[in-house]
Amino acid sequence: MESVPRRIKTVRPMAAAGKILAYAALGLFTLVTVYPLAWLFINSFKTTNEFQMNMLGLPVDWTVDNYVGAWKIGEFDRLIGNSLLYTIGATIGITVFSLQAGFAFAKIKSKATPLIYGSLILGILLTIQSLMVPLFLEVTILDKLLGDLLRSIGLYGGREFKLFHNTRFGVLLIYIGSALPVGIYLSTAFIKGIPDAIIEAAQIDGAGYYRIFWSIILRMSAPIAVTMCILNIPGLWNEFALINILVSDAGLKSLPLGIFKFSGSLSSDYGKQFAALVIGMFPMLAFYVAFRKQITAGVAAGAMKG
Template identity: 30%
Template sequence: MSFFKRYLKEFMLAFGSLLFLSPIYIMFVNSFKDRSQLYENVLALPETLTFEHYIRAMDRMNFGLAFFNSMVITVISVFFIVILSSMTAWMLVRKDNVWSRIIFMTLIATMLIPFQTIMMPLLQLMDQIMQTTGIPMLNTRGGLIFMHIGFNASLAVFLYHGFIKSIPISLEESAEIDGANKLTVFWKIIFPILKPITVTVIILNVIQIWNDYLLPSLVLTDKDLRTIPLATFYFFGEFTIQWNQAMAGLVLTIIPVVIFYVFAQKHIIRGIGEGAVK
């Protein structure tokens, strides 16, 4: 009976893996097909291997510029999310008073608000800031980065907050006795200890910001500022859809995330393990 259960579990695992990978398979094989092959059988392998649709998709997407926009927005947003959120969480943990608890609970409460309910007031607020200060907040990479930092900081603070609570305060007190100031204590002692949770924060935010479509679609109107998800959307016309080029564009969209995951896989596993121990 145990033999049967073991193979049943393996079969269910293999079936579940195939089920989850099937959309990627369909997207990949259909990116090489012409229109007639695509409508005959979406599951069949392509009769010929050609990169014609990829070339057309890259040209239509202006892939180089879209990739540059996505990379700049993602890297800068994640950088500031990590720096600001880790420092905020550290201060909220160490300044354990009524105000710090109120601030922390306010940040947590913002995670429960659906973005769809605030997207229009957000645009109105950004427009008012732009008119009042002259700082361009809409249709700019900087404005989109600013909003990404604001929307993703609460989750990062929550993750850092729980991790920092497990770090003994005696480490900081010893450093301060030796003459270290607050910044030195944080950057030389605390921040290196935060590496496991920092990796987790980076991974979550890279995937979320890179794949985000809704916020960039509201903020960016200039064609030269489109991110990769925005550029991919324009394959889906109102009356016709070029499925082979759209599939090729979607494959190009996920390749950078897959490469990032492959290189970060070791750190992901280590981060989960060390975070669990903490």
């Protein structure tokens, strides 16, 4: 009985030092994470003049002029509209296509499955960004070829034929394609876990595969569908490298492209730049606050691709 408390006594100081060190480490990380963002937010309420005089303190006069100015220069309503369209459209596309393919791979027997599924899964290892130049050439060449073809048979008389490059369709197609490998991998694994008996019972009742997919599988796959949406939305919303080469029309640009403009010609107007950066990060921060649990769970599944 005597020896137990004594052992604890000798261990304690070490453990306490460890604890302090642990708190210090996490505290430091948290400070380094939060401080720059808080600094950015606070400075977005200073005029550029005040920022140059007073970089670290609170604003003397809080002003929202930066936001008004940045919003107008950046045309953020259009950027956010486009970003919403790309994000929602691609998310729906990714989810539906992934679940359909996952259902076919998991529940319909076919000799083609190993080859097709295998080549799709290989895509998980590929960073589509590394293909941005060939992708750009692909979309521009295809548009040109298709335009010339349609013109030669008299079906198209316009100046420049656009299907893949500088179109919303092209952006959506490439966004969907780049997220399919992970999506199909997740859905196939999930749908494999749905008992065959459910599908067989539906077949005996006369339901075809399509009917089974839309009325049974889709509903039962809700958890994995939610995971896929949650995982894809931030990545799609923040995507820059691909849309940067796919779109040059101002009317089609997304939020990250619009923000990037503030790093070049407008970089000396710090006030507006800060406001633009805050506008740029606000939607995803709100999304994070709203869905933190689901995002954390989804990321934890190890499925998120950088």
